[in-house]
Amino acid sequence: MRYSNVFMAFFRSGMLGFGGGPAVIPLLQKEVVEKYHWMNDDEFGDTIALSNTMPGPIATKLAGYIGYRIGGLWGLLVALAASVIPTVLLMVLLLGILQNYKDVPWVQNMSQTVVPVVAVMLGVLTWNFVRQSQKALGWGVAIFLIVTSAFLMEVIGIHPAILIAVLIAVVLVPFIKRVVSK
Template identity: 30%
Template structure:
């Protein structure tokens, strides 16, 4: 029964999230913590850190990792399949009908309307993660310094992860 819940949760996440992995974070968080209790807030932040450090899309990495935690290898397969299945089906349908509707102003207007929602979901995920990641003043300093280095000094994200890890070891 838990595997069916896992599959349906990630199918819903994959079907109703536009904007990629970051936009999925609030939905994954809600399903994993609030709805099913598969994770605590701390575990979710830890998983989020792991999936952002590993290659691949956040949604797929999250589904694979959480699926494994809930149901082992079969759970990983089911959650990963469920999260990509809606996109796969939608892309197949879009490819089939694209030539017919590609110049439609309604399609353009729909995407213009969806863009702000995607931004809102990403901001919501960022605020939610920040609430749980910033546990004290030292963690806020690490976050602010690395945000500055990434955003304005263009340091590589991998280097920022290493620097954050070193700062964590030194400060905590």
């Protein structure tokens, strides 16, 4: 592990993650899991699930945790700097320029042309999570949890963090009872 690799992984993800945190997740997965092999798909999925239960931007939380995990305190600082500082500088620069040209048609259509690409990236990431769920739980349980989660979040309006916390509790309570009873 080199700090330059940590910097580049989070810098590339931050610079190419058009659309915010959710768009960064598939890019980080490519860097962290596929390119550098710092985590496997299951570990990355667990990291995303736990990150979603905490307040704050997902990209920053992922950078902080993954950076710390692979490089200690310096890894954390490098990953956070790579994911935050360039984005802040670009935001200041680009928003200033875009505000001057906000009525130009190509500027108005710019984000609309990128949305389908981000949708495909999120779709591929989602399918990878579905396959991981199937491997761990089987198709029946995986599909039940997917459908139930979609219903609870989209129809009833339960926040994903609450749903994740409840599922974690459902898994941990029997484990804790066994440990305490021994």
